[in-house]
Amino acid sequence: MKKEFLFNAVFVVVSCALTAVFAQTNPATMKAVVAHEFGGPEVLKYEDVARPEPKENEVLVRVIAAGVNPVDTYVRSGKFGTPTLPVIPGRDIAGIVEQIGPGATKLKKGDAVYGNVNNGGYAEYAVAAEKNIALKPASLDFIQAAAVPVAARTAWNALVETAHLGVGQTVLIQGGSGGVGSFAIQIAKLRGAKVYATASTANQDLLRELGADVAIDYTKQKFEDVVKNVDVVLEAASREILDRDYAVVKKDGFLVSIIGPADTAKAQQYGIQAPPLAAAGWSSLPELTKLFDAKKLRVVVTQTLRLSEARKAQEEVGTHHTRGKIVLKVADEPK
Ligand SMILES: NC(=O)c1ccc[n+]([C@@H]2O[C@H](COP(=O)([O-])OP(=O)(O)OC[C@H]3O[C@@H](n4cnc5c(N)ncnc54)[C@H](OP(=O)(O)O)[C@@H]3O)[C@@H](O)[C@H]2O)c1
Numbered sequence: 001m002k003k004e005f006l007f008n009a010v011f012v013v014v015s016c017a018l019t020a021v022f023a024q025t026n027p028a029t030m031k032a033v034v035a036h037e038f039g040g041p042e043v044l045k046y047e048d049v050a051r052p053e054p055k056e057n058e059v060l061v062r063v064i065a066a067g068v069n070p071v072d073t074y075v076r077s078g079k080f081g082t083p084t085l086p087v088i089p090g091r092d093i094a095g096i097v098e099q100i101g102p103g104a105t106k107l108k109k110g111d112a113v114y115g116n117v118n119n120g121g122y123a124e125y126a127v128a129a130e131k132n133i134a135l136k137p138a139s140l141d142f143i144q145a146a147a148v149p150v151a152a153r154t155a156w157n158a159l160v161e162t163a164h165l166g167v168g169q170t171v172l173i174q175g176g177s178g179g180v181g182s183f184a185i186q187i188a189k190l191r192g193a194k195v196y197a198t199a200s201t202a203n204q205d206l207l208r209e210l211g212a213d214v215a216i217d218y219t220k221q222k223f224e225d226v227v228k229n230v231d232v233v234l235e236a237a238s239r240e241i242l243d244r245d246y247a248v249v250k251k252d253g254f255l256v257s258i259i260g261p262a263d264t265a266k267a268q269q270y271g272i273q274a275p276p277l278a279a280a281g282w283s284s285l286p287e288l289t290k291l292f293d294a295k296k297l298r299v300v301v302t303q304t305l306r307l308s309e310a311r312k313a314q315e316e317v318g319t320h321h322t323r324g325k326i327v328l329k330v331a332d333e334p335k
Pocket residue numbers: 069070071150151154174175176177178179180181198199200201202203218236237238241258259277317319320321322323324
């Protein structure tokens with residue numbers, strides 16, 4: 001009996017050691033955060049998986065940092081797109097190009113890049129379509145760069161490509177202290193607009209630091225009492241707020257909602273435009289890169305967690321009260 005116990009114990013120790021050595025030495029495996037079923041943050045498991053291979057027009061990126069977005073929580077819970085299980089969430093990455101797939105010609109091995117992946121970002125390696133990746137702004141470290149793609153591109157798309165916000169116009173940014181809102185305030189100021197922005201009491205300082213001309217504390221004041229006849233509203237907060245936005249947009253002005261489609265019949269009643277986001281690829285990334293490197297845009301990262309803490313990161317993002325961005329650190333910054 002004692003002998004059998006000893007044998008079993010030795011067997012377990014040896015197989016654990018072999019698994020660990022295999023995972024460390026076999027380049028075909030990597031650490032990743034995986035959902036094997038849809039559900040709450042508890043379905044996320046930190047484990048060893050096969051490293052992906054870049055296919056046609058793709059590159060393999062060694063991920064240094066991965067940004068966390070609300071959409072990652074929708075993917076995890078099965079409410080976004082049609083991901084097949086198991087799924088590795090994560091759309092924003094910054095890292096180093098490790099391998100070039102067939103047909104990819106723009107980037108080369110060793111390039112420092114940032115951009116978008118179609119899930120798969122919460123991992124040591126991720127494949128990305130080459131067209132969705134750009135050279136990382138030299139002025140940003142990898143953690144900062146990973147906070148940019150989805151949020152900054154959405155803000156740019158909404159204000160510039162959809163609402164054509166211009167000099168002398170007025171804009172209301174609902175949810176100004178979040179991922180999208182924190183870039184939207186800065187982009188609106190760069191476009192020469194007067195900016196109203198909303199957030200809770202704790203985030204009023206951030207709204208002002210980012211350039212908002214008028215910061216509105218939604219816990220103390222109704223935005224309708226302050227904002228009237230604006231050229232553009234960017235709705236990045238909630239459906240309940242969206243219902244109230246129509247009334248503060250001037251005739252022919254734009255209501256751009258990123259939290260779900262606006263009601264076009266209601267928009268028509270108010271005589272305003274409420275189009276979906278303009279179809280845009282990732283071509284705005286190089287434009288954004290220039291603005292970061294010219295120090296005209298900055299990134300607000302309020303929390304950096306380890307890749308193994310992705311569950312905690314998603315719990316926090318799932319509250320919809322993130323200040324700026326949360327980023328997962330996957331590896332040390334390269335020297
Ligand atoms: N369609 C797209 O392509 C697209 C792309 C990106 C994001 N989105 C969606 O857009 C929304 C915002 O994304 P995000 O990444 O910016 O989210 P986020 O980082 O969670 O930010 C949400 C912000 O909303 C603020 N907020 C919450 N309740 C509010 C209220 N009643 N009034 C005003 N502000 C309020 C929060 O500030 P306080 O903590 O101060 O309340 C928080 O800073 C999410 O629903 C996301 O899914 C859509």
